[in-house]
Amino acid sequence: MTDSTASRGKFISFEGIDGAGKSTHIAFVGATLAAKGKRVVSSREPGGTAVGEKLRDMLLHDKMHLETEALLMFASRREHIAQVIAPALERGDWVISDRFTDASFAYQGGGRGLDRAKMEALEQWVHPHLQPDLTLLFDVPLDVARARLDATRTLDKFEQEKADFFAACRTEYLRRAAQFPDRIVVIDSTQSIADIQAMLSGIFEKLL
Numbered sequence: 001m002t003d004s005t006a007s008r009g010k011f012i013s014f015e016g017i018d019g020a021g022k023s024t025h026i027a028f029v030g031a032t033l034a035a036k037g038k039r040v041v042s043s044r045e046p047g048g049t050a051v052g053e054k055l056r057d058m059l060l061h062d063k064m065h066l067e068t069e070a071l072l073m074f075a076s077r078r079e080h081i082a083q084v085i086a087p088a089l090e091r092g093d094w095v096i097s098d099r100f101t102d103a104s105f106a107y108q109g110g111g112r113g114l115d116r117a118k119m120e121a122l123e124q125w126v127h128p129h130l131q132p133d134l135t136l137l138f139d140v141p142l143d144v145a146r147a148r149l150d151a152t153r154t155l156d157k158f159e160q161e162k163a164d165f166f167a168a169c170r171t172e173y174l175r176r177a178a179q180f181p182d183r184i185v186v187i188d189s190t191q192s193i194a195d196i197q198a199m200l201s202g203i204f205e206k207l208l
C-alpha cells in the first residue's frame with residue numbers, strides 16, 4: 001500500500017566533465033542521506049531503465065549525427081523520468097542521478113555545438129515542470145580530469161574526445177551554474193576527496 005500523504009522527495013543531480021569525480025561522491029551522498037533516514041534511489045543518465053541502458057550502450061559506443069545523439073539522450077531521459085524519477089519523488093524518496101539535462105546542454109550543446117534553442121525545446125517537451133532541487137557540479141581543469149581518466153579505464157566515445165571538446169563542455173556547465181545559481185552548486189573538485197566530502201556533509205546538513 002502506498003502512503004498518499006507522503007511529502008514529495010528531493011531530486012539531486014551530479015554533473016561535471018568526464019573524470020571530474022562525481023561518481024566517487026555519489027555513494028557518499030547516498031550513505032549520508034540514508035543515515036538521516038531517507039529512502040534513496042540512485043540512478044544514472046543516459047540509462048537508469050532497461051530501455052535507457054540499451055540507449056546508453058549505443059550512445060557511448062556508436063558514432064551518430066549530433067541531433068540523433070541529443071534526441072536519444074532525451075529519449076533515455078523521458079523513460080527515466082516516467083519509470084524511475086517521478087514515481088520515486090511521489091513516494092517521498094530522494095533521487096540521486098548521475099547526470100541529467102545540464103549534461104545535454106554541456107555535451108551536445110557546448111561540446112558538439114548543437115543550437116541551444118533546440119535543447120531548450122527538447123527540455124520543454126520532455127520535462128516542462130521538473131528540475132533537480134539541487135545540482136552538484138564537480139569542476140576541474142581538463143588536464144586533471146584527463147589524468148584521472150587515463151589512470152583508471154578504457155575510454156568510451158565521449159571520453160576519447162579532445163581537449164577543446166571538454167573545454168567547451170566545461171564552459172557551458174559554468175555558464176549554466178551562473179544562470180541557475182540557486183540550483184547549481186559548483187564544487188572545486190581539485191580538492192582532496194576528504195575535503196569534498198566535508199563540504200558535501202555541510203550542504204546536506206542544511207538541506208535536511
Ligand SMILES: Nc1ncnc2c1ncn2[C@@H]1O[C@H](COP(=O)(O)OP(=O)(O)OP(=O)(O)O)[C@@H](O)[C@H]1O
Nearest residue numbers: 017018019020021022023024148152189191192193
Ligand atoms: N578529489 C579527487 N582527488 C583525487 N582523485 C579523485 C578525486 N575524485 C575522483 N578521483 C579519482 O578520479 C577517477 C575518476 O573519478 P570518477 O569516476 O568519480 O569521475 P566521474 O566524474 O564520475 O567520471 P565519468 O563521468 O567519466 O564517470 C577515479 O579513479 C577517482 O578515484
Ligand SMILES: Cc1cn([C@H]2C[C@H](O)[C@@H](COP(=O)(O)O)O2)c(=O)[nH]c1=O
Nearest residue numbers: 018045046073099100103104107108158
Ligand atoms: C546525460 C548525458 C550524458 N552525456 C555523456 C557524458 C558522459 O561522457 C557519458 C556518460 O558517461 P558517465 O561515465 O556515466 O558520466 O554521456 C551526454 O553527452 N549528454 C547527456 O545528456
